Every structure is written in structure tokens, then in C-alpha cells.
Amino acid sequence: DAGITQSPRHKVTETGTPVTLRCHQTENHRYMYWYRQDPGHGLRLIHYSYGVKDTDKGEVSDGYSVSRSKTEDFLLTLESATSSQTSVYFCAISERGKDGYTFGSGTRLTVV
Amino acid sequence: AQSVSQHNHHVILSEAASLELGCNYSYGGTVNLFWYVQYPGQHLQLLLKYFSGDPLVKGIKGFEAEFIKSKFSFNLRKPSVQWSDTAEYFCAVNAVNNAGKSTFGDGTTLTVKP
Numbered sequence: 001d002a003g004i005t006q007s008p009r010h011k012v013t014e015t016g017t018p019v020t021l022r023c024h025q026t027e028n029h030r031y032m033y034w035y036r037q038d039p040g041h042g043l044r045l046i047h048y049s050y051g052v053k054d055t056d057k058g059e060v061s062d063g064y065s066v067s068r069s070k071t072e073d074f075l076l077t078l079e080s081a082t083s084s085q086t087s088v089y090f091c092a093i094s095e096r097g098k099d100g101y102t103f104g105s106g107t108r109l110t111v112v
Numbered sequence: 113a114q115s116v117s118q119h120n121h122h123v124i125l126s127e128a129a130s131l132e133l134g135c136n137y138s139y140g141g142t143v144n145l146f147w148y149v150q151y152p153g154q155h156l157q158l159l160l161k162y163f164s165g166d167p168l169v170k171g172i173k174g175f176e177a178e179f180i181k182s183k184f185s186f187n188l189r190k191p192s193v194q195w196s197d198t199a200e201y202f203c204a205v206n207a208v209n210n211a212g213k214s215t216f217g218d219g220t221t222l223t224v225k226p
Contacts, residue, residue: 031211031212033212033213033214035216040218041218042116042202042216042217042218042219043156043202043204043216044216045213045214045215048211048212048213050211056211058213090155090156094212096212097144097206097208097209097210097211097212097213098144098161098163098208098212099161099212100144100146100148100158100161100204101146101148101156101158101212101214102158103148103155103156103157104155105154105155106155
């Protein structure tokens with residue numbers, strides 16, 4: 001779906017370094033989410049946003065922070081990357097809760 | 113808190129066989145329900161959704177799902193699978209008026225043999 005893009009698509013980083021992942025949407029949707037996908041765990045919510053500057057934690061938020069200064073951008077920062085944060089990260093957008101999500105293509109992050 | 117359970121981790125079928133994937137959720141209030149599909153190497157895509165009305169919902173690619181409130185279930189079905197249906201399938205639930213935060217099941221990998 002062209003309305004949501006994630007960058008970078010792949011990243012390898014060293015333990016202890018900060019990393020920022022970007023999610024950009026052109027749909028003007030209110031809600032944005034960051035999930036991580038790990039084998040056997042499905043998708044787990046890290047943080048979400050319900051408007052500009054309005055964010056909240058999900059179930060696996062430790063070690064992550066987010067910011068949303070514009071409707072279209074939602075940034076996920078790993079403050080000091082650890083090997084347990086090696087994962088595939090998906091951003092999703094939604095106009096209303098009952099609509100379901102449109103997902104980005106994902107970022108594969110490897111922490112070495 | 114809500115939770116989702118998908119009973120089958122891996123299902124293997126031959127082409128033209130019928131498919132049913134189980135999904136049960138745990139939540140005491142009103143929910144919206146979803147099935148997503150993830151083809152190999154791709155992101156998740158919405159297959160179908162239920163939020164009110166007819167409990168039998170139809171989605172893309174010939175898939176359908178039935179919401180049975182008394183059983184807290186939302187099983188996915190397809191009468192005749194194709195090789196191209198090989199993918200991972202995720203059931204998800206969110207509580208109404210809760211910012212759309214969805215909880216996902218662990219996924220079911222479907223392999224269709226030609």
C-alpha cells in the first residue's frame with residue numbers, strides 16, 4: 001500500500017547504539033502504531049499514537065520511545081539497542097478502530 | 113486485557129481442500145475482530161473484519177469468517193484453497209473505543225500442496 005512507508009527497510013546496528021525507525025503516511029489517519037514481529041509471538045504492540053504529540057505505551061514498550069510531531073510521521077527510537085531487540089518492526093495506521101490496519105512493509109533490524 | 117488464541121500453528125492442505133482456522137479471544141466487552149494474511153516476505157494485509165451486524169463476514173480472495181459471540185470465536189474459512197493461499201494467517205481483536213489497539217494471535221502457517 002503506497003499510503004504508508006517505513007525506513008530503513010533493513011538495518012544492522014551494534015549493541016548500545018541508538019536507532020530510529022521512521023513511519024510515514026499519506027492517508028491522514030489519526031492512529032499510528034508500532035509492532036514488533038518475532039517467531040512464535042505474533043505481533044506485539046510497542047507504542048501507539050492517537051494524534052499529534054499524543055502517544056502511549058503498548059505491551060512491550062521497555063527500551064523504546066516514540067514521537068509524533070506531525071500527523072504523517074511516527075518515529076520509533078531504540079534508546080540503546082540490545083540483541084533482544086533484533087526483530088522485524090511494522091508500522092500500522094488506522095482511521096478508526098473498527099477499520100483494521102494498513103501495514104507498512106516492515107524494517108528488519110539486527111542488533112549485533 | 114484482551115488475548116487471542118489460534119489453535120493451529122501449522123496446517124498443511126492439498127489444493128481444493130476446505131480450510132478452517134480457529135481463533136478464540138478473551139475479553140469481556142464489545143470487540144472488533146480481524147483476520148490478516150502475510151505472504152512470504154511481505155507485510156500483513158487485512159483479509160476481513162467484523163464490527164457489528166451479520167456475524168458471517170466475507171473478505172477478499174474467497175475467505176469468510178463467522179463470529180460466534182457465545183463461544184468468543186471468529187474462525188476463518190475457505191471452501192477450496194489454492195497453492196497461492198500459502199501464507200501465515202493472524203487473528204486480531206481490539207476493544208471498541210480503545211484507540212484501535214489490536215492484540216494479535218501467534219499466527220497459523222498454512223501450506224497448500226499443489
